[in-house]
Amino acid sequence: EMSNGDSNGPWPWSWHAKEANDAIPRATTTLLVIAIAALSFLFLFRRRKNVTPPMPPGPRGLPFLGYLPFLGTDLHRKFAELAEIYGPIYKLQLGGKLYIVVNSASLAKEIVRDQDMTFANRDPNIATTIATYGARDIAFSSQGPYWRNLRKLFVRQMMSNASLDMCYDLRRQEVRKVLSDLYKKSGLPVDIGKWTFVILINTVMAMMWGGTLKGEKREAMGAEFQKMASKLMELLGTPNVSDFFPALAWLDLQGVERDMKRVHHWLDAFIQSVVECATQGRTNEMFEQKEGESKTNEQKKDFLQIFLDLETEDDQSPMDKNEALKAILRDIILGGTDTTSTMVEWVMAELLQNRNVMSKVVHELTDIVGEDEMVEEHHLPKLKYLNAVIKEAFRLHPALPLLIPRTPHASCAVGGYTIPKGSNIFLNMGYIHKDPKNWDKPSEFRPERFSEDPSKYDLSGNNFTYMPFGSGRRICAGLPLAERILAYVLASLLHSFEWELPRGAELELSDKFGIVVKKTNPLVAIPRPRLSTPELYMAR
Numbered sequence: 001e002m003s004n005g006d007s008n009g010p011w012p013w014s015w016h017a018k019e020a021n022d023a024i025p026r027a028t029t030t031l032l033v034i035a036i037a038a039l040s041f042l043f044l045f046r047r048r049k050n051v052t053p054p055m056p057p058g059p060r061g062l063p064f065l066g067y068l069p070f071l072g073t074d075l076h077r078k079f080a081e082l083a084e085i086y087g088p089i090y091k092l093q094l095g096g097k098l099y100i101v102v103n104s105a106s107l108a109k110e111i112v113r114d115q116d117m118t119f120a121n122r123d124p125n126i127a128t129t130i131a132t133y134g135a136r137d138i139a140f141s142s143q144g145p146y147w148r149n150l151r152k153l154f155v156r157q158m159m160s161n162a163s164l165d166m167c168y169d170l171r172r173q174e175v176r177k178v179l180s181d182l183y184k185k186s187g188l189p190v191d192i193g194k195w196t197f198v199i200l201i202n203t204v205m206a207m208m209w210g211g212t213l214k215g216e217k218r219e220a221m222g223a224e225f226q227k228m229a230s231k232l233m234e235l236l237g238t239p240n241v242s243d244f245f246p247a248l249a250w251l252d253l254q255g256v257e258r259d260m261k262r263v264h265h266w267l268d269a270f271i272q273s274v275v276e277c278a279t280q281g282r283t284n285e286m287f288e289q290k291e292g293e294s295k296t297n298e299q300k301k302d303f304l305q306i307f308l309d310l311e312t313e314d315d316q317s318p319m320d321k322n323e324a325l326k327a328i329l330r331d332i333i334l335g336g337t338d339t340t341s342t343m344v345e346w347v348m349a350e351l352l353q354n355r356n357v358m359s360k361v362v363h364e365l366t367d368i369v370g371e372d373e374m375v376e377e378h379h380l381p382k383l384k385y386l387n388a389v390i391k392e393a394f395r396l397h398p399a400l401p402l403l404i405p406r407t408p409h410a411s412c413a414v415g416g417y418t419i420p421k422g423s424n425i426f427l428n429m430g431y432i433h434k435d436p437k438n439w440d441k442p443s444e445f446r447p448e449r450f451s452e453d454p455s456k457y458d459l460s461g462n463n464f465t466y467m468p469f470g471s472g473r474r475i476c477a478g479l480p481l482a483e484r485i486l487a488y489v490l491a492s493l494l495h496s497f498e499w500e501l502p503r504g505a506e507l508e509l510s511d512k513f514g515i516v517v518k519k520t521n522p523l524v525a526i527p528r529p530r531l532s533t534p535e536l537y538m539a540r
């Protein structure tokens with residue numbers, strides 16, 4: 001009997017995981033016993049030369065294909081199913097690739113803490129390599145001086161508290177713009193993910209190159225950009241036959257490479273035009289330099305400027321520099337927008353589902369911010385309950401439930417099993433976050449588990465039962481910004497408006513897999529102003 005439901009799948013000829021049953025004739029059993037006895041005899045008398053630990057357990061697959069035909073496209077659900085069968089660590093042979101999936105906090109710790117250095121590489125697939133200008137970004141370059149320098153530059157220059165404080169005004173303006181737009185739509189259903197994305201893309205772009213898209217173009221480009229970014233994320237998460245069978249890669253059977261090139265070119269042209277603006281001082285009708293902004297921020301260069309200055313000191317060819325720069329900008333745009341807007345959507349969906357939690361959040365906002373004021377970033381640390389709500393949403397709906405796979409640069413052992421060099425390690429955080437061994441009533445949305453003891457869990461991966469941003473040297477580089485912007489956007493939406501579902505609409509919380517796991521259907525809800533005067537919504 002197969003416990004994972006594959007027997008109903010499209011592969012009736014599958015023989016994996018089938019177990020011997022009672023029908024085996026007695027004679028066969030006898031032969032088997034003899035064979036086992038003989039083998040044990042041989043084993044005992046074999047000289048113990050080889051003490052390499054065994055490989056992790058895992059489902060058998062088909063010759064050549066391995067487990068690939070049974071994988072499906074919903075990796076996070078499939079990985080959870082298999083964890084129930086095979087336990088804390090298992091392997092999947094997928095064509096020529098070996099995946100190792102880790103499903104327990106203690107084994108996750110062995111990887112991100114005890115052997116962090118060994119597991120500090122990535123194994124970018126074909127789609128990822130295209131999307132990152134040949135793995136020249138922070139997220140996919142191998143550890144080494146190049147990655148370290150980029151990461152250091154990014155974390156110190158852009159993600160420091162001082163830098164983030166200095167560009168608060170840029171975030172504030174973008175949030176306020178959207179709040180006043182939403183005010184005009186009060187009583188009408190709005191797509192929360194779409195509006196959040198507008199805030200995020202403009203904020204991130206403003207922080208990177210101090211300019212934002214103009215007027216009408218802003219919304220149109222924002223929507224187009226969101227489509228492209230989502231498509232790109234989806235492609236990054238699609239299991240691609242070409243990755244598993246390099247000999248077949250030229251066929252591009254699923255068209256992933258073709259689609260990715262198309263998306264990549266669109267984004268590349270977009271980013272290229274921005275870079276040209278900065279390097280050649282050219283104005284581009286798409287971009288509007290914020291007057292006053294550059295004057296008040298004279299001390300602070302935007303990220304692009306910092307990078308361009310730095311470049312003159314090294315000796316890469318100009319072509320390479322251009323591509324490295326664009327790869328990092330791509331990281332920031334993608335890392336910073338789709339993940340965050342997905343999380344805003346999940347939090348809002350859970351709050352609409354759990355009205356008692358929603359009213360506690362709103363109470364807290366009224367208490368701390370007051371109805372005569374808009375939310376400011378300085379309020380955020382005081383919003384303890386909202387912060388617990390956000391953590392709980394990250395537990396149940398981590399945007400990257402398998403993090404970004406890591407690859408060991410040498411063979412090593414984890415949990416008493418051999419992990420071969422070059423295999424892909426998935427930390428199954430979506431599963432660990434719902435493991436009843438770690439969490440009481442794991443399927444319930446209960447922010448109190450975080451507010452009761454706030455120091456027990458943070459977002460920086462110190463508790464291995466909870467790591468929505470990963471942990472160790474490859475932890476999310478954008479965490480400081482993500483934390484601020486997520487809380488700021490949510491607090492602003494929830495303080496400025498009351499939210500309800502359109503009449504007759506059913507809320508559902510299903511998700512679909514890509515590198516970012518998001519709601520299957522966009523969340524649509526109706527805002528109604530709740531602050532004392534309309535002027536508050538108009539003020540910038």
Ligand code: HEM
Nearest residue numbers: 138139335336339340403404469470471474476477478482
């Ligand atoms: C809700 C928002 C976000 C979530 C859930 C998230 C999650 C993650 C996760 C799980 C990883 C992989 C960690 C690991 O391998 O252990 C990661 C890596 C990364 N993230 Fe984020 N992230 C978010 C926002 C951001 C933002 C705002 C930025 C940039 C401004 C960003 C930039 C990056 C980069 C550059 C890496 C690669 C780090 C490396 O490999 O060295 N992320 N993120």
